[in-house]
Amino acid sequence: MVWAGITINGRTRRHVVANGTMTEQRYIDEVLLPHDCLDSEGIQSLVWPARSPNQNPIENVWDTLGRQVAGRNYSPTNKNTLILALTEEWDKLPQQLLDNAGKIEEGRKKTDVAREFDIAHSVVSRLWKSFKTTGICSRRHGGGRVRSTTPAEDRYIVLSAKKNRRTTTQQLANQFLAASGKQISRKTVARRLRGGGQYARRPVVCVPLTRQHRTARLQWCREHHHWTEQDWACVLFSDESRFSLSSDCRRQLIWRESGTAYRPENIQEKDRYPTRSIMVWAGIMINGRMRLHVVANGTMTGQRYIDEVLLPHVRLFRCAVGDKFVFMDDNATCHRTLAVQDCLDSEGI
Numbered sequence: 622m623v624w625a626g627i628t629i630n631g632r633t634r635r636h637v638v639a640n641g642t643m644t645e646q647r648y649i650d651e652v653l654l655p656h657d658c659l660d661s662e663g664i665q666s667l668v669w670p671a672r673s674p675n676q677n678p679i680e681n682v683w684d685t686l687g688r689q690v691a692g693r694n695y696s697p698t699n700k701n702t703l704i705l706a707l708t709e710e711w712d713k714l715p716q717q718l719l720d721n722a723g724k725i726e727e728g729r730k731k732t733d734v735a736r737e738f739d740i741a742h743s744v745v746s747r748l749w750k751s752f753k754t755t756g757i758c759s760r761r762h763g764g765g766r767v768r769s770t771t772p773a774e775d776r777y778i779v780l781s782a783k784k785n786r787r788t789t790t791q792q793l794a795n796q797f798l799a800a801s802g803k804q805i806s807r808k809t810v811a812r813r814l815r816g817g818g819q820y821a822r823r824p825v826v827c828v829p830l831t832r833q834h835r836t837a838r839l840q841w842c843r844e845h846h847h848w849t850e851q852d853w854a855c856v857l858f859s860d861e862s863r864f865s866l867s868s869d870c871r872r873q874l875i876w877r878e879s880g881t882a883y884r885p886e887n888i889q890e891k892d893r894y895p896t897r898s899i900m901v902w903a904g905i906m907i908n909g910r911m912r913l914h915v916v917a918n919g920t921m922t923g924q925r926y927i928d929e930v931l932l933p934h935v936r937l938f939r940c941a942v943g944d945k946f947v948f949m950d951d952n953a954t955c956h957r958t959l960a961v962q963d964c965l966d967s968e969g970i
Contacts, residue, residue: 625679625711625903626859626911626935626948658927658958662936664948664965679905679951683862684823686710690864700899703866704915707901711913736879741815769805770813777801778810779817786875786886790814814876821874824889825882835883854907855945857938859930861921861953865898902930904938911938923958931964939970946970 689710690697697703735742770778777800781793788796790807793814798804814820830838877887900921904911911934916925939946948970950956 625861625901625913626857626905626930626938626950658923658931658960658962658964658967660959660963660966662931662964662966662968662970664931664935664939664968664970679858679860679903682714682903682905683860686714686862687864689714697866699866700897703864703899704901707864707899707915708913711901711903711910714910716908716910741820769803769809774801774803775813775816778813779819782814782817782819782876786877787873788876818878819876820879822877822882822887824873824875824887826889829885829888830883850907855942856947856949857904857906857911857935857942858949859902859904859911859935860951861900861902861916863898863900902934904934921953921955923955923960926955926961927964931961931968931970935970936968939968944969 686707690703690706693706693710697706732742735745774797778793778797781796782788790810793810794805794807797810811821873889875887877884881887900916900919902914902916902921914930914934916929921930935948939948948965955961
């Protein structure tokens with residue numbers, strides 16, 4: 622397991638959490654320490670709404686880092702090579718990726734336009750490219766190929782995906798062949814699903830949200846929607862993430878409609894990672910990033926969070942940014958202890 626922090630224009634070093642698990646006695650002994658540390662250091666913390674770690678923009682960076690490591694020519698074979706690969710790919714991540722993850726961009730985005738008109742993002746991209754090239758964005762009418770499926774068969778494909786949202790396009794094509802006798806390609810299945818409003822998305826990994834959780838999340842967003850890019854440029858977004866040598870089920874996709882990410886059928890409970898894994902910590906901010914820190918041998922506790930992350934990494938960033946510096950973590954238990962709060966307060970964070 623590793624821990625890291627990000628802020629606009631910077632990042633922390635990644636930190637490896639040492640070996641061990643959170644037992645009941647360790648929880649009793651250490652859970653209050655980080656709050657005490659944050660308070661004693663004078664570090665100001667930006668508190669997330671309950672059950673909202675996915676609002677932390679560094680989550681997108683973790684996903685990109687995992688894909689970069691998985692796409693290397695030589696896959697890691699042990700923990701040491703996995704740590705080396707994570708460190709190298711962390712340092713190579715483009716700063717623009719971290720900046721986009723840590724700030725609110727001005728202007729209309731293609732995603733916003735696609736959502737407003739209820740069309741695919743690819744359609745908006747194609748029309749915009751056509752407009753810049755030819756000055757028009759109307760579609761040329763032509764004969765085209767005859768559709769291989771009827772409207773009723775299209776509905777059958779969509780319903781099959783809704784019954785089992787983790788079914789792949791090849792499995793759906795095989796089911797369609799068994800039911801209708803027609804053989805269609807995986808791309809045809811994907812087009813029919815998009816036509817029915819179903820898109821391949823990574824499931825949200827969290828616990829189900831109650832009405833109170835949703836209300837708290839909305840209130841937090843309303844309180845911060847007026848922040849400018851300059852305000853967000855002072856925020857260091859940090860998080861820990863665990864990477865495994867085996868396959869990661871967090872990368873599995875499901876079929877769902879737009880705007881339904883938090884419905885119970887589209888949520889995936891947090892999985893238990895295998896033993897051959899490491900934790901890293903990092904931080905990002907606009908125009909900067911922290912070094913990827915490997916958390917050695919175990920899980921992050923309150924005291925370790927203070928000793929290995931806050932004091933050696935976050936405190937230095939706070940001094941570099943100045944009084945407007947704001948530190949943001951993912952609201953984990955080890956981040957909310959009294960020792961951590963005392964440490965942040967004493968450091969003026």
